[in-house]
Amino acid sequence: MSLPPHKPQGFTLVELLLVLAIAGIMAAIAYPTMSDWLAYRRVSAKSEQLINLLRLARAESVRLNLPVYVCPVDIANNGKSNNYCSTSNTEGYAAFADRNGDQKFEEGKDLPLRTAILNTAGQSNIEFSLRNTNTTALAFRPDGSFYRATSSNGIITTTRADSKIKITLTDKNGGDAKARRAVVLLLDNSGRVTSCARDKVRSTSGECAYATSTSTKP
Template sequence: MPRHRSHGFTWTELLAVMAVTGVLASVALPALGEALARHRLRATADALMDALARTRATAVRRNHPTVLCASRDGRACSPSSDWTRGWIGWDDDQRTVFESMEPLDDALSAARRPGRQAFTFGPDGTCPASNQTITLCVHGRPATAVSIVVALSGRARRKTATPEDAAACARPLSRKR
């Protein structure tokens, strides 16, 4: 009489596979979290660069000054300059918001150098006063810091953060919501 072979797995084999999968997942999850935080950092830096470019282009197109500033509520500029709460593009002549960004992910921090609290672009696209730098980083990880610098010409560029800017970003402002 022929013997029937089972085509399934034994309970022991299933438990062994589950244990190995659990160990591998516990090793991979922290790395995945770090990768997601770095992706959010890149996306936020891109969004800030785009907002600066749109604010500058709007000033040139409308032929009057526009402002990009930190905002707590997405409707008005915030005097606190906490860029982690989001930002808006504001047209003072038309009293309208044409650009808005939600608060940053909790894993991210932002810091700016002392000086101007907002970026005001003139009708010719310039951003008078002095260069301004905003630094973004993954919270508590200064090695991830990237700085966005707006020159007097109004052009924004991305660069690796200086050690001072990275350290300032690593100790973020408190977020009171």
């Protein structure tokens, strides 16, 4: 009784090369989209930190019956906030309750609340700015009022917010893809913060559009 002829198992070299070529083409097509998605998720995570900081500042001002300021800070390698309201190289924002009402942060006298770490000295991937305004700091008052502010040598000067404040965050290395990787936040004149829908951020018009506004970086 004769045995059936042996059939080779597995793939031929030509078939393997064809599969690898197809996989390479698909990866090349998917890479820009995947890069945009990963960068957007990183920016979105940082924006959530900032949203939580701003909402906390607004609520704590009422609860503590004290003015609460949000201003730029440096971030040390251990995550500690330094140079409140007087940094020349903003890496994050910190909120503090001004116990003595002197409109500046004093260690041991004022109450630190929370810090949103956007960058550190060793890792700087996020570009962020306040746009359409000369604002570099924000102020929340116990009566619920909201003020835009500037800081110089640690001293905060406030002006009643009479229009929306726009904050943008994006991938610092995004190049032409910055609009696709951006998150835009809006603060209304009562200090409430909202995050714009992604399609409106990518638009070329409207208050949420990333590309239409000039930047004033803190």
